[in-house]
Structures are given as C-alpha cells and as structure tokens.
Amino acid sequence: MAVTKTFQAEVNQVLQLITHSMYSKREIFIRELISNASDAIEKRSFLGLSDAKVLEGFDKGAIYVVPDEKAGTITFSDNGIGMDESDLDENLGTIARSGTKAFLDGIKQAKDESDKTALIGQFGVGFYSAFVVADKVTVRTRKAGQPADKAHQWVSDGVSSYEVEAISKETVGTDVVLHIKEDAKEFLQDWQLRQNITRYSDHIRVAVYVPNIVHEDDKESDKSQEPFEQVNQATALWTREKNSITDEEYGEFYKYLSNDFDGPMNWIHKQVEGNYSYTMLLYFPKRAPFDMWNRDQTKGLKLYVQRVFIMDNVEQFLPNYLRFIRGVIDSSDLPLNVSRELLQSNRVIEVIKQSATKNILNMLEKKSSDKDQYKDFWQQFGNVLKEGIGEDFQNQEKIQKLLRFSSTHDETGVQSQSLEDYVARMPSDQESIYYVVADGYQAGLYSPHMEYFKRKGIEVLVLTDRIDEWMITRLSKFGDKNLTSITQAKIDDKDDELKVDEKTQEEMKDILTRLKEYYNDRVTDVVLTNKLTHSPCCVVGENHEMTLHLRRVLKDAGQPVPDFKPTLELNPNHVMVKALAEEQSDEKFGLIADILFDQSILSEGGELSEPGRLVKNYNDWIAAELSKNAD
Numbered sequence: 001m002a003v004t005k006t007f008q009a010e011v012n013q014v015l016q017l018i019t020h021s022m023y024s025k026r027e028i029f030i031r032e033l034i035s036n037a038s039d040a041i042e043k044r045s046f047l048g049l050s051d052a053k054v055l056e057g058f059d060k061g062a063i064y065v066v067p068d069e070k071a072g073t074i075t076f077s078d079n080g081i082g083m084d085e086s087d088l089d090e091n092l093g094t095i096a097r098s099g100t101k102a103f104l105d106g107i108k109q110a111k112d113e114s115d116k117t118a119l120i121g122q123f124g125v126g127f128y129s130a131f132v133v134a135d136k137v138t139v140r141t142r143k144a145g146q147p148a149d150k151a152h153q154w155v156s157d158g159v160s161s162y163e164v165e166a167i168s169k170e171t172v173g174t175d176v177v178l179h180i181k182e183d184a185k186e187f188l189q190d191w192q193l194r195q196n197i198t199r200y201s202d203h204i205r206v207a208v209y210v211p212n213i214v215h216e217d218d219k220e221s222d223k224s225q226e227p228f229e230q231v232n233q234a235t236a237l238w239t240r241e242k243n244s245i246t247d248e249e250y251g252e253f254y255k256y257l258s259n260d261f262d263g264p265m266n267w268i269h270k271q272v273e274g275n276y277s278y279t280m281l282l283y284f285p286k287r288a289p290f291d292m293w294n295r296d297q298t299k300g301l302k303l304y305v306q307r308v309f310i311m312d313n314v315e316q317f318l319p320n321y322l323r324f325i326r327g328v329i330d331s332s333d334l335p336l337n338v339s340r341e342l343l344q345s346n347r348v349i350e351v352i353k354q355s356a357t358k359n360i361l362n363m364l365e366k367k368s369s370d371k372d373q374y375k376d377f378w379q380q381f382g383n384v385l386k387e388g389i390g391e392d393f394q395n396q397e398k399i400q401k402l403l404r405f406s407s408t409h410d411e412t413g414v415q416s417q418s419l420e421d422y423v424a425r426m427p428s429d430q431e432s433i434y435y436v437v438a439d440g441y442q443a444g445l446y447s448p449h450m451e452y453f454k455r456k457g458i459e460v461l462v463l464t465d466r467i468d469e470w471m472i473t474r475l476s477k478f479g480d481k482n483l484t485s486i487t488q489a490k491i492d493d494k495d496d497e498l499k500v501d502e503k504t505q506e507e508m509k510d511i512l513t514r515l516k517e518y519y520n521d522r523v524t525d526v527v528l529t530n531k532l533t534h535s536p537c538c539v540v541g542e543n544h545e546m547t548l549h550l551r552r553v554l555k556d557a558g559q560p561v562p563d564f565k566p567t568l569e570l571n572p573n574h575v576m577v578k579a580l581a582e583e584q585s586d587e588k589f590g591l592i593a594d595i596l597f598d599q600s601i602l603s604e605g606g607e608l609s610e611p612g613r614l615v616k617n618y619n620d621w622i623a624a625e626l627s628k629n630a631d
C-alpha cells in the first residue's frame with residue numbers, strides 16, 4: 001500500500017525554483033546523482049569497518065548508469081548503503097541543512113544560470129536536480145543489513161508530494177529512475193550521456209559502468225560480449241603520480257569535492273613520506289563560498305585513512321581562517337576507526353595541520369607576486385585571512401605580508417598595497433606606518449586628521465572593513481615599524497611647524513578657558529593645533545584609547561564601552577574658531593561650541609549621544625543667517 005506524503009515547505013520552494021529556473025547546464029543532474037551514489041558506497045564501506053553485516057554480499061562498489069530510449073528513462077544504480085523508510089522521509093522529503101534559506105536567497109540573487117547551478121551543489125539539494133530533466137522520479141532502495149522484502153519505493157513528480165511503498169529488492173543499494181521530460185530527450189542519447197558521465201565520474205573512486213555500445217561490425221569481437229563498460233579510472237586521484245594528472249583532472253576532482261561549478265584557482269598536492277606519511281590535496285577556490293560567513297557552514301577537508309573514506313568536513317586540519325580551502329587528507333598513521341573526538345588532540349593531525357598551513361601561506365606568498373591575480377584573491381578572501389592575524393600567532397609574520405590595504409598612495413580605494421610596499425616608500429626617519437580606520441575610503445579621506453598627512457605627503461593606509469579595528473589591535477608592529485592611527489599620532493611634538501606661536505597662544509587663552517568651562521566633563525582638555533587645514537577642530541584620544549570607530553562597532557555588537565573624554569584640538573586660523581573667540585552672546589557661543597564638538601566626533605566615525613542637537617544647532621544657525629540676509 002502506497003502512502004502519499006507531502007514535501008516539507010522548503011523542499012517545495014527548492015523544487016519550484018529548480019524546475020522553473022534552470023534551463024542551461026541541465027546535465028548537472030548526472031554529476032549530482034553519481035556523486036550521491038558514490039557517497040552511499042563510501043558510507044557502506046566505512047560502516048562495514050565496524051559492522052560486518054553491512055558488507056554482506058558486497059564485493060566492490062559499482063555504479064551503473066543505464067539509459068532506456070524506449071521507456072524514456074535513465075537509471076542510476078548503486079550498491080551503496082541504501083535507505084529505509086525513515087531515511088527516505090528525512091533525505092528525500094526534507095532538507096536537513098540549515099542552509100535552505102540561504103540557498104533560496106542565493107538563487108533569487110543569482111546573476112546567471114551558472115550561479116544557480118553552483119548553488120544547487122553547494123547547498124546539498126543535489127538530488128532534486130533530477131527534476132530538471134525528469135517529470136517523474138522513482139527511487140527503489142534497500143538498506144544494508146535489511147532483508148530483500150524490507151525494501152522501499154519512493155515515487156514523485158516533484159510537485160508537492162511523494163509516495164512511499166514497501167517493495168522487495170534483490171540487492172542492497174539504490175536505483176534512481178528518471179522518467180525523462182519530453183524536452184530533455186537528448187540526454188537519452190548514448191554518446192551524449194556517456195560523455196557527461198565520463199566527465200563527471202573520472203575522479204570518482206568507484207567504478208562507473210554504462211552499457212556497451214554494440215556496433216554491427218564488431219559483433220564477433222570479444223569486446224562486444226561484455227554488456228557493460230567501465231568509463232572511469234576509479235582510482236583515488238591524490239594517490240596517483242603528480243605528473244600523470246592533468247590540470248583538467250585536478251579541476252574536475254575539485255568540482256566534485258567542493259560542489260563549486262567554477263574550477264579552482266590553484267592547488268597544492270603533496271605526498272609526504274617520513275615520520276608521518278600522508279598525502280594532501282588542497283584547493284584554493286576562485287570565489288568565496290556563499291556561506292563563508294555562516295558559522296554553521298560545513299567546512300574542512302575530507303579525511304581518508306589509507307584510501308578508505310573516513311569522514312567529511314574535518315575542521316582540525318586547518319586553522320579557522322583558512323576555512324575556504326577545500327581538499328583531501330589521506331593519512332596512514334591514523335587508525336581506521338578514528339572518531340571526531342580523537343581528532344581533537346592528535347599528534348598526527350597537529351603535524352599535518354602545521355604543514356598544510358605553511359604550504360598554503362607559502363603558496364599565497366608566491367601568488368602575491370602577481371599583483372593582478374592576487375587582487376582577485378584578496379577581494380574574495382582577504383577578510384577571512386585577516387582573522388589569521390589574531391588567530392595564528394606562529395604565522396603572523398607570513399600573514400602580515402599577505403595583507404593588502406587601500407592607501408592614499410594610489411588614491412584608487414582598491415586594497416592593493418602591502419605593508420612592505422608602504423615601508424619601501426616611506427622616508428627613513430619616519431617611525432610609524434600610519435593608518436586610519438573609517439567606514440569607507442572616502443570617509444577616511446575626509447577625516448580632519450588626514451589634513452596634516454596630506455599636506456606633508458605622508459602616506460596613510462585607509463582601513464575600511466569591519467574586521468580591521470579588531471585586526472589592527474593585534475598588529476601593532478610590522479618588522480621594526482609601529483602601526484599608528486592618525487587619530488592618535490602625537491605629531492605635534494615632532495614637527496616644529498605645528499607649534500602654535502606664543503602670540504596666538506596668548507590671544508586664544510581666554511577662549512580655551514571659556515570652552516573648557518562650557519564643555520565641562522565632555523572633554524579632557526581643549527588645546528590649539530596647527531595641523532588642520534580646512535577643519536576647525538578635531539578630537540584626539542589618549543595614546544592607546546580606542547578609536548571612536550571601534551567604540552561604535554563594539555556598541556553595535558552590544559559590548560560595554562568605557563566613557564570617552566577626548567582632547568579637542570582647535571585650528572586657530574579657522575573662521576569659525578575666530579568667530580567663536582569674538583562671540584559675546586553666551587547662547588550663540590554655546591551653539592557654535594556644540595557644533596564644533598559634535599562634528600568632530602562625527603567626522604571620526606563616532607556616534608553622537610544626541611544627534612538631534614547637531615541638527616537643531618545647524619538649522620538654528622542657518623535660519624539666523626538667512627533671516628539676516630533677508631533683512
């Protein structure tokens with residue numbers, strides 16, 4: 001008796017999108033179904049390590065892909081782990097991963113077809129891609145360890161529901177039968193199917209078979225006697241000699257591993273023999289995965305022990321800031337029954353992790369000599385790499401060299417300058433590398449503190465990413481150079497030009513006192529400065545005090561921030577300051593004083609305690625000016 005069940009709402013949405021928006025690259029269903037079959041076989045072999053029953057009747061993994069032009073079907077058969085009834089509900093009726101919403105959002109935003117196809121694999125909704133070419137899918141499956149009469153059949157037209165019924169099935173494993181749509185009949189053609197299968201299965205470790213094509217003229221030869229032909233090499237790619245592997249093979253294997261539709265940017269393949277023996281094949285993607293910033297995204301490498309697949313997403317092989325790397329580790333020094341817990345504190349893992357990290361950082365250093373190519377990498381992964389500054393002290397020096405910043409040197413706003421570039425350009429008596437943290441490149445340029453550096457032609461790095469404040473506090477030195485924020489630089493002591501002459505000091509004495517009284521405990525002090533060109537004033541904190549920008553970031557994140565009592569520095573040559581010095585009315589004096597204070601907080605990326613005050617003051621002032629003109 002067949003039972004009809006409805007799909008989980010998310011599955012419906014995914015199906016809707018997949019069937020109504022994918023018109024090109026439809027052949028990816030082949031990749032997805034073969035990869036599911038191969039996963040199932042690896043799972044069965046793995047479980048068989050601890051439970052012999054699972055392997056009863058199992059000799060060797062095999063996948064068969066059989067088109068039937070008359071019936072209009074393509075069948076994918078495997079002798080993998082199989083599914084029981086609840087597996088069917090869970091795996092083919094719901095989407096387990098939390099990424100569904102991200103997937104749906106991603107699909108809506110996808111620029112083109114290839115973006116969409118990339119998403120299907122990444123979010124683990126690969127099975128449903130069958131409905132791109134099929135209007136009905138039948139899954140017949142028997143779970144390893146279950147008798148022949150405890151098998152199940154799942155049937156759906158991919159619209160809103162599926163049917164499940166008990167059947168009997170002679171062999172353990174799964175058959176997925178696609179009833180091909182009228183407009184997708186091309187996939188039934190032998191050559192096209194074969195070509196696609198070969199392309200997507202060459203790096204699969206399980207043998208994939210297709211029916212042998214029997215030609216009239218070689219009916220007599222031996223070859224034609226065999227009903228099936230193996231189309232892939234079915235050896236673990238990473239165990240092969242490096243120079244026997246073509247770039248295309250590396251590329252296809254990456255796509256299989258990562259579900260990335262695009263090829264890799266680069267890879268590292270090392271076969272290490274020594275105290276510890278292991279092979280690593282590590283890939284650098286071209287583009288950041290859609291869920292790189294999602295904390296529960298799957299990350300990490302695939303682990304094999306002596307070519308037996310052990311587990312996916314092993315995080316322990318890489319530091320967190322290299323979570324975008326995809327790949328495989330195959331070790332001979334771990335037990336086959338190694339558990340996730342055991343991986344937490346294992347000497348072998350530690351050794352492999354260190355070597356993987358070194359290799360990756362070295363590769364990036366090499367990459368970085370090609371500025372253009374590295375710019376693309378940096379754009380995608382720079383912000384993740386910055387986490388390494390705080391996370392990986394051992395390699396901090398290497399990571400420092402990989403950082404790229406936007407700078408007043410090139411005025412493009414593009415993050416393309418390294419700390420080494422900066423140091424090579426700076427005059428030998430300059431002690432610090434100067435930077436400013438701002439919400440954006442333009443905002444950085446408009447900081448009043450920038451005026452002095454501009455005037456003097458001193459280069460300033462402009463840090464505009466959210467993580468920069470955090471990173472920069474962990475990066476106080478590059479070689480023997482300090483990194484100093486221009487908002488905290490004590491330049492007045494160093495440059496005689498900035499000394500305010502005694503005459504001005506004397507003239508302004510009263511106004512400084514009057515201002516200090518007016519501001520009261522809003523400020524630590526009010527002083528004069530010559531470093532400003534266009535701005536009337538700016539605020540500075542104590543040497544190690546948090547910048548205003550950081551305070552705002554912390555506050556946004558709900559962190560407590562200590563009170564901020566800056567020193568207000570006034571430009572004695574500015575007309576506003578001069579007007580202030582001459583202002584008789586207390587009311588007008590207060591108005592200008594408040595404007596000066598508030599705007600200098602604002603231009604530093606700080607947050608005003610009473611934003612309304614600044615707006616009101618400006619309006620009052622402008623209104624007064626306008627009515628003066630009208631008189």
Ligand code: ADP
Binds near residue numbers: 036125126127174
């Ligand atoms: P993913 O492979 O990323 O998990 P899919 O949509 O491709 O996502 O498959 C969903 C799930 O269905 C798989 O995780 C697996 O548990 C199950 N499944 C699919 N095909 C097979 C198969 N041939 N044999 C056993 N289980 C399968």
Ligand code: MG
Binds near residue numbers: 032036127
């Ligand atoms: Mg899959």
